[in-house]
Amino acid sequence: MVMRFRARYNLVLLCALASWMAACGRTREPVTPASGLRVVASIPPIADFARQVGGDRVQVETLVPAGASPHTYEPTPAQLRAVVLARVLVLNGVGLEFWADKVISSADNADLAIVTVSDGMKIIAGDADEPGGNPHTWLNPVNAMLQVEKIRDVFIQADPGGAGAYRANAEKYLEQLRVLDGEIRAEVAGFSSRQFIAFHSAWSYFAGEYGLEEAAVIERSPGRDASPSEIAEIIMKAREIKARAIFAEPQFSARAAETIADECGARVLFLNPLGIPPDYRYVDLMRYNMSQIAEALR
């Protein structure tokens, strides 16, 4: 009796599902409060944008772990499963996700909406290993605002039922980014120096937006240590600009920055392009970075 009931129940469910699929012409599952819109983002700052815009309607997974360098990290086969199940994949673009084509074709997910948040932005030239340009667009909060709008639009497209929520969340978050931008402009206006030495070319977009200059970078190509002659050149540059601090980054060894700082009587400070545990919130991250840059240039 119980068996028969269950069989009939399943048949009803199957018919309902089949007619729903026929009506939609697609095999995708609707977004339910339980599952949320499944989103995969490549790096922590972009994952944060997705969470801010999506609120409790989305479930966001990040592919590149916070402690890793996105320039060299490749998603694992286990992470591919998240892309197979996802409805939206959020990429930075500008070649940062050098693995994207491979991951997207292996996932073979016909329902996947892909948004590349740096599309249409003015891209700064990269180093020899970055023919597509410098990928660190998100570190300029003005770019971040455009990226948030792109994420909002793809969420509305993938989950029209959430359009109102996505618009309201995005507007609230854009306001936080405008406040952040204003704080940075006010702080930079009081700087006594405009030039700084960074660990890698992550800060070019930030510098360009706020009238600062990345005078030298320690690691010129992703994953390649500076040579002794490059270090000697940076030491000269650091003396020339009277650098009070040399920036290192937590995702990399600070040894080269320490050597340079020792030679020119500067301190080592840390900038973080990706995120600070436990929340990896972009706004907090940028306030932290701003405090470190202010230590060096104020």
Ligand SMILES: [Zn+2]
């Ligand atoms: Zn980088």
